[in-house]
Amino acid sequence: MTTYQGLLAAIVPAEGGRDIMDPATGEVVGRAPEHTVEDLSAAVASARGAQSAWAALSHAERSDYLNRAADAVERSAEALAELLSREQGKPLNGPNARFEVGACAAWLRATASFELEPEVLVDDEGGRAELIYRPIGVVGAIGPWNWPMMISVWQLAPALRMGNTVVMKPSEYTPLSVLALAVVLNQELPADVLHVVSGGRDVGESLSSHPDIGKIMFTGSTATGKAIIRSSADTVKRLTLELGGNDAGIVLPDADPKAIAQDLFWGAFINTGQTCAAMKRLYVPENLYDQVCESLTEVALQMPMGVGLDENNVLGPLQNKAQYDIIARLVEEAKASGARVLVGGEPESDQPGYFYPTTLVADIDNDNALVTEEQFGPALPIVRYNSVDEAVEMANSLSVGLGASVWSSDPAKAREVAARIEAGTVWINKHGAVDPRVPFGGVKGSGYGLEFGVEGLKALGTPQVISY
Numbered sequence: 323m324t325t326y327q328g329l330l331a332a333i334v335p336a337e338g339g340r341d342i343m344d345p346a347t348g349e350v351v352g353r354a355p356e357h358t359v360e361d362l363s364a365a366v367a368s369a370r371g372a373q374s375a376w377a378a379l380s381h382a383e384r385s386d387y388l389n390r391a392a393d394a395v396e397r398s399a400e401a402l403a404e405l406l407s408r409e410q411g412k413p414l415n416g417p418n419a420r421f422e423v424g425a426c427a428a429w430l431r432a433t434a435s436f437e438l439e440p441e442v443l444v445d446d447e448g449g450r451a452e453l454i455y456r457p458i459g460v461v462g463a464i465g466p467w468n469w470p471m472m473i474s475v476w477q478l479a480p481a482l483r484m485g486n487t488v489v490m491k492p493s494e495y496t497p498l499s500v501l502a503l504a505v506v507l508n509q510e511l512p513a514d515v516l517h518v519v520s521g522g523r524d525v526g527e528s529l530s531s532h533p534d535i536g537k538i539m540f541t542g543s544t545a546t547g548k549a550i551i552r553s554s555a556d557t558v559k560r561l562t563l564e565l566g567g568n569d570a571g572i573v574l575p576d577a578d579p580k581a582i583a584q585d586l587f588w589g590a591f592i593n594t595g596q597t598c599a600a601m602k603r604l605y606v607p608e609n610l611y612d613q614v615c616e617s618l619t620e621v622a623l624q625m626p627m628g629v630g631l632d633e634n635n636v637l638g639p640l641q642n643k644a645q646y647d648i649i650a651r652l653v654e655e656a657k658a659s660g661a662r663v664l665v666g667g668e669p670e671s672d673q674p675g676y677f678y679p680t681t682l683v684a685d686i687d688n689d690n691a692l693v694t695e696e697q698f699g700p701a702l703p704i705v706r707y708n709s710v711d712e713a714v715e716m717a718n719s720l721s722v723g724l725g726a727s728v729w730s731s732d733p734a735k736a737r738e739v740a741a742r743i744e745a746g747t748v749w750i751n752k753h754g755a756v757d758p759r760v761p762f763g764g765v766k767g768s769g770y771g772l773e774f775g776v777e778g779l780k781a782l783g784t785p786q787v788i789s790y
């Protein structure tokens with residue numbers, strides 16, 4: 323049976339490298355290799371060399387490899403979850419580490435199962451035109467630190483399925499998780515179709531400007547997404563950009579506060595709030611305001627936060643100090659503005675990890691920074707509204723549009739409101755529920771391009787029309 327120590331032994335360099343700390347305890351998890359721009363070039367050359375043989379396989383053969391890679395993930399699931407929990411901080415239980423590893427296997431299998439048929443556009447006496455998708459070549463994948471394994475699979479699975487080879491650049495905060503995942507996947511994949519280069523921002527920049535990379539799959543902040551657009555311009559790369567979000571949830575006046583409280587909570591606090599499509603601001607009508615605040619507080623008080631390896635915990639630390647400081651600053655500013663803290667807001671200063679308590683902030687203005695900036699942590703502002711029109715206007719007032727949600731006892735009414743919101747996905751009576759069959763992507767500053775499903779496969783191919 324693989325252990326997390328066994329996985330680490332396969333990735334830790336013989337000498338050199340950089341210590342990676344457990345954000346819950348401050349202990350060293352392991353040493354990550356520090357790859358350079360030269361290492362990146364070597365990886366791209368190797369992936370390029372392997373690409374034509376990989377592309378020559380049939381879809382069925384590549385799908386078979388993805389299914390076997392999913393088997394490998396399942397064989398090492400507990401070791402991967404433990405390493406992920408130690409490095410990222412997320413608890414084993416709840417919608418966290420074990421859930422993330424399970425999602426890796428599920429996404430690999432789902433991606434293996436989709437059918438992308440040639441599309442017949444015209445077929446009449448004048449001729450025939452078909453749309454097909456050819457492999458792009460070598461795809462670069464650059465990821466964040468919040469869901470490092472799952473997002474890597476979101477990027478690599480459709481890329482491989484479409485006949486591309488892949489070079490990944492994980493976040494410098496969570497390289498071990500992605501390196502370990504690749505070790506496991508490479509137990510089943512042919513040599514050199516999947517590489518991981520564990521370096522810093524310079525390696526990311528070099529990947530996005532590399533002449534032999536045909537496409538970048540990027541998930542991360544809006545600022546980095548803009549930098550990648552610029553650095554990929556000279557080589558005219560294809561891009562899928564999954565960027566930051568600041569998702570609104572709108573509770574309609576007919577909702578049942580008690581019935582929705584648990585789902586509202588997890589919509590906002592999944593992965594301790596460090597999720598791109600988490601609910602980051604909640605709009606509640608006057609008639610339900612106190613009830614929603616009370617029900618959410620009740621749920622929040624029941625959710626244990628602590629070290630991820632403790633089986634009781636469902637909330638963990640912030641992954642890094644910079645993120646902790648953002649949350650602490652935003653909550654302090656909210657308090658100073660006169661907003662009311664319902665629960666949390668007072669971190670303990672004498673603990674080793676980056677724990678910030680689950681925090682709900684009421685009576686806060688829509689222009690407060692805790693509402694307008696992406697907090698990416700466990701602090702939810704609850705904004706009061708008077709009319710549904712006003713709520714929709716406030717939801718649409720920011721420059722990002724990843725997800726949103728509408729909460730109501732009347733799904734038809736909720737659907738009408740959903741259609742007015744500027745976001746790539748609007749959920750009704752849930753938030754952030756992604757599904758490998760359902761396309762996912764942002765609008766406005768949250769990026770462009772779709773992941774998942776057949777649309778996600780198309781994004782990893784070069785469209786070609788054959789006309790005769």
Ligand code: NAD
Nearest residue numbers: 465466467492493526527542543546549564565566567598
């Ligand atoms: P980040 O943008 O700081 O870093 C992401 C990755 O980009 C890292 O691997 C980093 O090394 C690399 N990078 C940094 N500068 C680069 C450059 N100039 N060129 C190329 N690569 C570069 O993001 P983060 O802090 O790791 O992640 C948090 C952000 O990601 C949040 O804004 C969150 O909303 C967003 N996110 C979005 C999604 C989504 O699906 N839309 C999912 C998860 C996270």
